[in-house]
Amino acid sequence: MKNADAILNNPFLNKGTAFTQAERHALGLVGTLPAHVQTLAEQVTQAYAQFQSKSSHLEKRLYLMTLFNENRTLFFRLMADHVVEFMPIVYDPTVADSIEAYSHLFTDPQNAAFLSVDHPEDFEASLKNAAGGRDIRLVVVTDAEGILGMGDWGVNGVDIAVGKLMVYTAAAGIDPAQVLPVSIDAGTNNQKLRDDPLYLGNHHKRLAGDPYLDIIDQFVTAERKLFPESLLHWEDFGRANAQVILDKYQDQFATFNDDIQGTGMVVLAGILGALNISKEDIKDQKFVTFGAGTAGMGIANQILDELQRAGLSEAEARKHFYAVDKQGLLFTDTPDLTAAQKPFTRDCSEFANADDLTTLAAVVKTVHPTVLIGTSTQPGTFTEDIVKDMAAHTPRPIIFPLSNPTKLAEATAADLIKWTDGKALIATGIPADDVDYRGTTYHIGQGNNALMYPGLGFGLIAATAKVLNGETLSAACHALGGIVDTTQPGAAVLPPVSQLTEFSQKLAEIVAQSILDQQLNKEPIANAKQAVAAMKWVPEYRPID
Structure with missing residues (x-):
């Protein structure tokens, strides 16, 4: 017989007023709860x-x-x-x-x-x-x-x-x-x-x-x-430790940094979703990341990997990136660069106006990005002038103001829709309401890591993964980006949180299958879908031994 206090104070065992009369007698709980069994x-x-x-x-x-x-x-x-x-x-x-x-x-x-x-x-x-x-x-x-x-x-x-x-x-x-x-x-x-x-x-x-x-x-x-x-x-x-730690251990066992990989994966999935809508190729995009910390560089690395999987060499792929931080565009001679920033710097000789590229506005005006990603925590920095300048040089600008909470967002979805006349493809870092503009309702995807890491992690655990590699990360990104319904006017670039449980299950199955396909499972598993289903926990009361 278990001690009554030990059961009632154990959140994994406690059922509170739902303990049946039989359980109350068996577990020494008689008289410790009100009589009615809920x-x-x-x-x-x-x-x-x-x-x-x-x-x-x-x-x-x-x-x-x-x-x-x-x-x-x-x-x-x-x-x-x-x-x-x-x-x-x-x-x-x-x-x-x-x-x-x-x-x-x-x-x-x-x-x-x-x-x-x-x-x-x-x-x-x-x-x-x-x-x-x-x-x-x-x-x-x-x-x-x-x-x-x-x-x-x-x-x-x-x-x-x-x-x-x-x-x-x-x-x-x-x-x-x-x-x-x-x-x-x-x-x-x-x-x-x-x-x-x-x-x-x-x-x-x-x-x-x-x-x-x-x-x-x-x-x-x-x-x-x-x-x-x-x-x-x-x-x-x-930012000084995150990449160093991940690099040290990621080939030794199954490990994952959500700020680096999770954020990068959700953003890449959003970009893939946006490109499904615009019918453009990722190899034709130019990326400005505003905020070159752990998240910003994690995003850049994930996109870089995808560009290489699309057929570009590493050197060719890196030419598609422009990393902007508080100093402006990051150059090879910028002081105090982090380990994560160094591979994404540009050479001053590439720009006739290199000395002037100290602001986001100057960088956008010079490089004409097709994708603008904000992890800066600098509110309102995606200004009307910057957004209109960007929109003047690409038919469907992809703009992701991801900083959160709300007070730190680089722009609002409503402003971005208005400033681009409904052309922008948007994901925000915080939940955003639909935007009604000129007869179309625009659904705004949330670049929330919760869209990715639960399904990813569950799939790795269910498949008994030895490691997590780029192949599996890419499979998960394509799965999430592919959920977008491109036939809907004003379609979101990412699926809504309301469907979180459904697509997390699908992601877990795809991740587990990727592990099995690469033979990276520690234990013999015949079927990825069955392995995920067998491990899934459902919140319902169970008998206590």
């Missing part, structure tokens, strides 16, 4: 009414997180019924408010592992304790140095890892008992946090350089020892 459907109705009673998005998120802490099955059953409504609450953009207030509102560790760089000798024990004997198949780890639009938030950023894992389960169906969020507390360079006596992380500057990378190696060693079958997902690492 169905899961009744609990969902009750919980949704409580959710609706909250007045702000942050209050709604706090309520949902409390439910998540108490009863995973009920939480995910509720989210399955309201995925479009809940996505911006449990993740972006409301998660930003939660991160800022995390230390002040802390009530529960949410089964996360907190690893302090001051005590690497405890890494293995910390991971083991947080896992609690569960069969971990997916780890999302963050050090929260480079949260998009926010920067360095130290241990508060664990909410990002928790939120990502929620989406993995809600969208693709990974068992929430098989996931583990991990916070690597390397310190923080956010002085506001270090000065806050209630901040829950290490109150010292961030560890950096080789000592930091040694810590990452110790984490990876412990993680692989304990969870050798897991997919390791990196999230919101700083």
